[in-house]
Amino acid sequence: MNSPANLPATGYVRLPTVAAVCGIGKSTVWEWCRKGRFPAPIKLSMRVSAWSVDDVRAWLADPNGWRPTQPQGRPS
Numbered sequence: 001m002n003s004p005a006n007l008p009a010t011g012y013v014r015l016p017t018v019a020a021v022c023g024i025g026k027s028t029v030w031e032w033c034r035k036g037r038f039p040a041p042i043k044l045s046m047r048v049s050a051w052s053v054d055d056v057r058a059w060l061a062d063p064n065g066w067r068p069t070q071p072q073g074r075p076s
């Protein structure tokens with residue numbers, strides 16, 4: 001499993017990295033995004049989504065207490 005130290009300092013990361021660093025499955029990432037339990041991804045193109053490193057780090061700091069900073073739409 002990757003550790004949070006493997007995240008870049010800034011920028012965006014794709015689903016495999018998010019799932020590995022957070023220790024959860026890819027489908028769980030999408031489910032938790034839909035339920036507002038995990039940061040929503042940013043759509044980079046029609047078929048590419050990525051997560052803000054800052055958002056992932058905030059979630060990792062307190063997974064149970066994390067709340068979205070803005071209303072979340074349904075990720076595509």
